[in-house]
Amino acid sequence: MSDTKNPGDKTxxxxxxxxxxxxxxxxxxxxxxxxxxxxxxxxxxxxxxRPVAPGTAPAEKPAAPQPAPVAAKPAAPPRPxxxxxxxxxxxxxxxxxxxxxxxxxxSDQERDARANALADAxxxxxxxxxxxAEEAKRRAExxxxxxxxREAAEARKHEEEERRRVEDERKRRSEEEARRRLGEEAxxxxxxxxxxxxxxxxxxxxxxxxxxxxxxxxxxxxxxxxPRPGFAGTDSRRPPSLNHMARPAPAAPEPEAAKPVxxxxxxxxxxxxxxxxxxxxxxxxRRPGIAAKPVxVPKxxxxxxxxxxxxxxxxxxxxxxxxxxxxxxxxxxxxxxxxGKGQVEQKEKxxxxxxxxxxxxxxxxxxxxxxxxxxxxxxxxxxxxxHKITDVIDADSAQLIAEExxxxxxxxxxxxxxxxxxxxxxxxxxxxxxxxxxxxxGHVDHGKTSLLDAIRKTNVVSGEAxxxxxxIGAYQVTSPLGGKITFIDTPGxxxxxxxxxxxxxxxxxxxxxxxxxxxxxxxTVEAITHAxxxxxPLIVAINKVDKPDANPQRVRTELLQHSxxxxxxxxxxxxxxxxxxxxxxxxxxxxxxxxxxxxxxxKANPDRSAEGTVIEAKLDRGRGPVATVLVQRGTxxxxxxxxxxxxxxxxxxxxxxxxxxxxxxGPSVPVEILGFNGTPEAGDRVAVVExxxxxxxxxxxxxxxxxxxxxxxTGAAGRTLVDMMRDLKSGAGRKExxxxxxxxxxxxxxxxxxxxxxxxxxxxxxxxxxxxVGGISESDITLAxxxxxxxxxxxxxxxxxxxxAAARAGVEIRYYNIIYDLVDDVKKAMSxxxxxxxxxxxxxxxxxxxxxxxxxxxKIAGCRVLDGVVQRGAHxxxxxxxxxxxxxxxxxxxxxxxxxxxxxxxxxxxxxxENYQDMRVGDxxxxxxxxxxxxxx
Numbered sequence: 047m048s049d050t051k052n053p054g055d056k057t058x059x060x061x062x063x064x065x066x067x068x069x070x071x072x073x074x075x076x077x078x079x080x081x082x083x084x085x086x087x088x089x090x091x092x093x094x095x096r097p098v099a100p101g102t103a104p105a106e107k108p109a110a111p112q113p114a115p116v117a118a119k120p121a122a123p124p125r126p127x128x129x130x131x132x133x134x135x136x137x138x139x140x141x142x143x144x145x146x147x148x149x150x151x152x153s154d155q156e157r158d159a160r161a162n163a164l165a166d167a168x169x170x171x172x173x174x175x176x177x178x179a180e181e182a183k184r185r186a187e188x189x190x191x192x193x194x195x196r197e198a199a200e201a202r203k204h205e206e207e208e209r210r211r212v213e214d215e216r217k218r219r220s221e222e223e224a225r226r227r228l229g230e231e232a233x234x235x236x237x238x239x240x241x242x243x244x245x246x247x248x249x250x251x252x253x254x255x256x257x258x259x260x261x262x263x264x265x266x267x268x269x270x271x272x273p274r275p276g277f278a279g280t281d282s283r284r285p286p287s288l289n290h291m292a293r294p295a296p297a298a299p300e301p302e303a304a305k306p307v308x309x310x311x312x313x314x315x316x317x318x319x320x321x322x323x324x325x326x327x328x329x330x331x332r333r334p335g336i337a338a339k340p341v342x343v344p345k346x347x348x349x350x351x352x353x354x355x356x357x358x359x360x361x362x363x364x365x366x367x368x369x370x371x372x373x374x375x376x377x378x379x380x381x382x383x384x385x386g387k388g389q390v391e392q393k394e395k396x397x398x399x400x401x402x403x404x405x406x407x408x409x410x411x412x413x414x415x416x417x418x419x420x421x422x423x424x425x426x427x428x429x430x431x432x433h434k435i436t437d438v439i440d441a442d443s444a445q446l447i448a449e450e451x452x453x454x455x456x457x458x459x460x461x462x463x464x465x466x467x468x469x470x471x472x473x474x475x476x477x478x479x480x481x482x483x484x485x486x487x488g489h490v491d492h493g494k495t496s497l498l499d500a501i502r503k504t505n506v507v508s509g510e511a512x513x514x515x516x517x518i519g520a521y522q523v524t525s526p527l528g529g530k531i532t533f534i535d536t537p538g539x540x541x542x543x544x545x546x547x548x549x550x551x552x553x554x555x556x557x558x559x560x561x562x563x564x565x566x567x568x569x570t571v572e573a574i575t576h577a578x579x580x581x582x583p584l585i586v587a588i589n590k591v592d593k594p595d596a597n598p599q600r601v602r603t604e605l606l607q608h609s610x611x612x613x614x615x616x617x618x619x620x621x622x623x624x625x626x627x628x629x630x631x632x633x634x635x636x637x638x639x640x641x642x643x644x645x646x647x648x649k650a651n652p653d654r655s656a657e658g659t660v661i662e663a664k665l666d667r668g669r670g671p672v673a674t675v676l677v678q679r680g681t682x683x684x685x686x687x688x689x690x691x692x693x694x695x696x697x698x699x700x701x702x703x704x705x706x707x708x709x710x711x712g713p714s715v716p717v718e719i720l721g722f723n724g725t726p727e728a729g730d731r732v733a734v735v736e737x738x739x740x741x742x743x744x745x746x747x748x749x750x751x752x753x754x755x756x757x758x759x760t761g762a763a764g765r766t767l768v769d770m771m772r773d774l775k776s777g778a779g780r781k782e783x784x785x786x787x788x789x790x791x792x793x794x795x796x797x798x799x800x801x802x803x804x805x806x807x808x809x810x811x812x813x814x815x816x817x818x819v820g821g822i823s824e825s826d827i828t829l830a831x832x833x834x835x836x837x838x839x840x841x842x843x844x845x846x847x848x849x850x851a852a853a854r855a856g857v858e859i860r861y862y863n864i865i866y867d868l869v870d871d872v873k874k875a876m877s878x879x880x881x882x883x884x885x886x887x888x889x890x891x892x893x894x895x896x897x898x899x900x901x902x903x904x905k906i907a908g909c910r911v912l913d914g915v916v917q918r919g920a921h922x923x924x925x926x927x928x929x930x931x932x933x934x935x936x937x938x939x940x941x942x943x944x945x946x947x948x949x950x951x952x953x954x955x956x957x958x959x960e961n962y963q964d965m966r967v968g969d970x971x972x973x974x975x976x977x978x979x980x981x982x983x
Contacts, residue, residue: 398415399455399456400454404460408439409436460747461747463743463744464744464747468731468733472650472651476653480713482640483555483676486533486535487546488573489568492561493559493561493626496589496627498521498533501632518534518536521533522716525636525637531639534549534676545793550576553582555582555585556583557585557586558585560589560601562593562596565604566607571608585642586612586622588622588623620638650678652713654681655686656680656682656711658676658679658732660732661676663791665820669720671724672720673726677714682719688722688734689745692748692752694735697719699719700717701717786814786816786835786836788837790841794841805869805876812876815833821839824851827851836857836860842861877980880982886977889915889917890973892973894908894968895910897965897966903958905958907956907957916936916939920936920974921975922936922972924969924971925970936957936960940956941956957971
């Protein structure tokens with residue numbers, strides 16, 4: 047068969063595998079025999095040995111298998127010397143290399159790389175030696191400390207042992223003295239003939255008997271002064287001596303005078319001496335009047351050496367046939383039996399300081415006390431409380447248990463995590479002057495933002511939707527006197543009450559802007575109330591004095607009704623007539639603000655951790671959560687870890703009111719912070735913490751508190767079935783208008799939610815499912831679809847995915863940029879849920895003259911119309927004796943034999959009612975029409 051597919055190809059080809067020589071292998075069969083006559087054939091392989099060359103003597107087979115000597119390797123040929131750098135061979139050296147490989151000369155880069163690698167290796171070795179030396183030094187210090195501790199512990203142990211030994215010696219001496227006195231009294235009081243009647247075994251002295259009951263031989267007498275074996279006065283910490291358990295030596299014959307006169311009773315044999323073997327039988331208990339039975343020791347049959355059959359596993363001791371001796375474990379077991387296993391040395395009780403929160407599980411309490419959970423449960427059971435180890439107990443019960451177990455208690459609360467975040471007092475030496483924070487407040491469309499634009503030389507009003515301010519802003523300007531002033535602009539709409547209150551809370555001075563042509567309005571009064579509640583000074587700015595119908599005196603007079611007396615009328619409140627359009631009186635206003643701040647003497651410590659308040663917060667799709675913060679104390683730096691409400695983050699960037707990045711922000715400086723992990727709530731206090739762990743701990747506690755407050759506000763917790771049934775009964779006819787609100791900033795969402803909650807009555811109300819910041823997402827559409835709600839977007843738009851999801855689910859999305867339009871549309875939509883008002887319009891009255899019974903038709907009433915008109919299909923009432931007995935519709939109306947649409951007064955007609963036949967002569971029929979009147983909120 048050819049190696050190639052082409053039979054005509056004569057080219058030789060080499061197989062891809064490497065050619066090698068293998069030893070010839072032969073196979074054979076070996077039969078193995080087992081016990082019980084079983085056998086098995088096994089196939090084995092036999093390797094042929096290499097034949098011996100002729101003329102070589104074969105190696106002698108050793109008598110015992112010895113390890114084969116390692117063959118000496120042939121000496122390696124000398125390595126050729128490397129050529130010189132010049133590349134010229136040395137004298138006497140051939141140019142042709144011995145092998146087929148030409149060695150390459152190292153380049154300069156390779157030599158430098160090798161030198162750098164060697165330097166790095168030496169540096170690493172030096173660093174390793176230094177680290178090992180430092181580790182050895184620390185280890186030596188640690189070992190020295192441990193050695194000192196061990197020496198102190200040994201010293202305390204030796205002192206305790208010496209004290210116990212002295213106590214035991216004193217106790218032993220007192221017992222010996224008492225025993226000696228008791229023996230002397232017994233010998234003196236005993237009768238003379240009593241000793242003759244005792245058996246010889248009972249008259250034997252106590253010192254000559256062993257605990258087993260057999261007489262002690264004379265040769266094994268106990269030395270004088272030594273304690274009796276097994277006596278209670280011996281040291282309980284070490285096992286008693288076992289010399290009395292040894293086999294007694296043959297006793298010497300006593301003299302005749304020492305022999306007792308009476309012989310022992312028949313049938314009583316002496317107890318055999320107890321051997322030292324661990325498995326020997328224990329002594330029997332003798333009872334009075336009953337003879338002790340001897341214990342028969344089983345005899346082991348002797349087997350001739352070499353004839354014994356080995357049983358069990360073959361161990362080293364069995365193989366060596368050494369004499370079996372007692373093991374260490376055997377001695378340990380013997381000592382435990384003699385000392386008693388239950389006598390365990392009691393460990394010293396360690397009292398710990400246990401930190402107990404408001405609630406704690408039994409397992410955690412036991413772990414903090416280093417006690418067993420079973421002991422804690424036992425103590426609770428003693429108090430009449432049945433608990434499991436996973437149950438939660440209050441702090442009072444935990445404190446009682448810990449104090450009863452000998453521990454000290456430190457009570458902590460969950461709110462302790464916020465300690466030290468705010469209101470840390472400053473030293474007066476570190477305080478420096480800071481710019482004042484001025485809040486501009488007033489009624490809508492009185493020129494607050496225009497006045498601020500005139501001061502800042504900007505045009506913010508042009509970018510506002512509807513010409514009204516709907517966001518809160520913070521700016522910083524320079525006064526004519528050279529100082530800085532921070533302004534906070536608040537909306538004037540009635541829905542933004544929370545924004546105005548927030549601005550008055552963080553401010554130092556409130557500027558009340560009142561239009562000279564409009565006077566004091568409701569939001570002006572509200573701003574005055576907020577300023578008085580915050581306890582800050584008030585400055586009145588009478589705006590729009592350039593208008594022809596301006597009347598500043600009217601404003602001063604109307605302010606008197608709210609306890610504000612301006613300076614021109616003999617009061618203390620500063621007033622300035624300004625015009626945002628012409629710039630009149632702006633410099634005077636700024637100078638007055640600067641003088642007022644100097645009177646207040648505003649100071650802060652810039653060299654401390656920053657604290658502030660969130661003025662506004664929003665979610666920017668490109669930058670993430672952005673919070674406008676007014677720094678009140680300290681200095682905020684880039685990279686600080688800040689906490690605001692239930693959110694935290696690391697400051698990635700600080701942007702001032704001019705949209706410029708800054709590295710730090712001091713007191714009274716408004717900045718935008720980027721880096722929060724979520725959008726904080728407007729009005730939350732901001733604080734800088736030292737670590738991320740502290741920030742997580744604080745935010746987790748605040749999130750838990752927020753969730754619990756929300757559950758309590760919705761009534762999910764602590765409500766019974768009776769409460770739920772009562773609420774369902776009271777609000778059975780009430781309709782809800784579900785809404786999902788998305789706004790651009792947190793303050794706007796808060797204002798919209800507050801305004802919509804006020805819209806409604808007892809029959810219909812707005813139910814806000816969610817109010818947040820940022821664009822409308824797909825999750826908002828899912829929520830609206832599940833609850834049948836409408837999605838409202840205020841200055842935001844829906845994402846592409848959200849629009850597609852809304853189109854599929856049929857969810858309506860409405861966009862607004864003016865809060866007036868949003869509130870009005872929601873009012874109209876909620877008005878559609880109101881039941882219309884029914885109003886009756888009287889048409890006429892008729893009297894029944896005769897009742898006709900027509901077959902297949904029923905009863906027909908022949909009537910005469912008394913007044914008004916009677917129409918077919920109108921509502922009718924049947925009145926009998928001034929009592930309404932039926933209300934329904936007029937099904938048929940006939941004039942003679944023809945159907946009539948209506949019959950006027952003075953004419954006769956025939957009438958029939960729907961589903962009613964009980965008509966009598968003389969009844970009155972009142973005809974009327976019902977109109978539905980649409981209701982509005």
